[in-house]
Amino acid sequence: MLKKKEGFAGQRSCALPAELTRQIAVHPLCEALYITDMGYYPHAAFHSRERRKGSQQHILIYCIKGEGWYYLNDQKHTVKPNQVFILPANVAHRYGTDDTNPWTIYWLHFTGSRSQHFLDFLLQESGKLLITVSPQPERFQLFDDILSHVEMSYNMDSIVYANSSLARFLATFNNAVYNPNTVNRVENDPISQTITFMKENLRQSLKLEELAEIAGMSASHYSAVFREKVQSAPINFFTFLKIQEACRLLENTQLRIKEVAYQIGYADPYHFSRVFTNVMGVSPRDFRKLRKV
Numbered sequence: 022m023l024k025k026k027e028g029f030a031g032q033r034s035c036a037l038p039a040e041l042t043r044q045i046a047v048h049p050l051c052e053a054l055y056i057t058d059m060g061y062y063p064h065a066a067f068h069s070r071e072r073r074k075g076s077q078q079h080i081l082i083y084c085i086k087g088e089g090w091y092y093l094n095d096q097k098h099t100v101k102p103n104q105v106f107i108l109p110a111n112v113a114h115r116y117g118t119d120d121t122n123p124w125t126i127y128w129l130h131f132t133g134s135r136s137q138h139f140l141d142f143l144l145q146e147s148g149k150l151l152i153t154v155s156p157q158p159e160r161f162q163l164f165d166d167i168l169s170h171v172e173m174s175y176n177m178d179s180i181v182y183a184n185s186s187l188a189r190f191l192a193t194f195n196n197a198v199y200n201p202n203t204v205n206r207v208e209n210d211p212i213s214q215t216i217t218f219m220k221e222n223l224r225q226s227l228k229l230e231e232l233a234e235i236a237g238m239s240a241s242h243y244s245a246v247f248r249e250k251v252q253s254a255p256i257n258f259f260t261f262l263k264i265q266e267a268c269r270l271l272e273n274t275q276l277r278i279k280e281v282a283y284q285i286g287y288a289d290p291y292h293f294s295r296v297f298t299n300v301m302g303v304s305p306r307d308f309r310k311l312r313k314v
Contacts, residue, residue: 034060
């Protein structure tokens with residue numbers, strides 16, 4: 022099946038680096054239930070996946086618009102708006118969007134020593150993997166809040182927060198217990214504004230002084246404040262955002278690796294490959310291969 026060469030307009034996603042995932046897997050506050058990948062794909066035309074050996078994590082896909090389908094145990098299931106399905110770990114499956122009415126989905130991969138218990142909690146009422154839920158703005162806000170903190174992966178406190186919120190997010194899909202409650206949004210501060218600027222300029226080679234000017238601070242003060250909040254140097258974090266965009270392109274497009282490198286501002290594909298491997302723990306080629314199985 023053909024894929025849209027530039028992914029899906031407006032998409033967001035984050036795949037955690039291998040070393041960070043290993044740390045989370047043994048962290049006392051995260052090891053019971055944690056996220057490895059998550060994202061939002063709007064109007065995801067041509068989107069499909071097949072994993073003949075399944076995934077090492079459970080996969081939750083929540084359709085809010087359009088339609089799609091999935092195969093599990095050689096049975097096809099049609100997915101409509103306001104339906105969520107969960108694919109158990111290590112079980113062969115395939116899924117995809119409808120050809121004429123592409124779905125818009127929220128998705129995440131989760132695992133941990135208690136992840137199976139959450140699967141049982143969500144499926145206890147019907148025993149079915151496809152659940153129909155009522156749309157709740159608070160659920161979307163909670164997902165956005167979790168994803169925003171997962172994106173701050175240099176800050177382990179943010180990762181702990183995100184994974185601590187995962188249980189609540191999953192619980193919203195149990196219709197018997199969900200009770201909407203407003204999730205407050207935090208107003209942008211100068212650091213948030215510069216992170217937004219980074220995300221909008223991934224093809225550029227930004228300098229510390231340029232980011233500091235946007236924040237209205239001296240370079241040294243900006244760097245200190247950024248490190249305190251994000252637990253990373255600004256340019257290192259900008260590199261991480263670039264590599265996350267590369268992950269999205271590698272998974273969702275057919276662009277060659279050198280073309281992916283160009284998309285995020287690397288003229289030298291070998292330099293890009295070294296940076297990618299340093300951040301993600303695997304090469305771009307191996308990342309693409311692993312994400313397709």
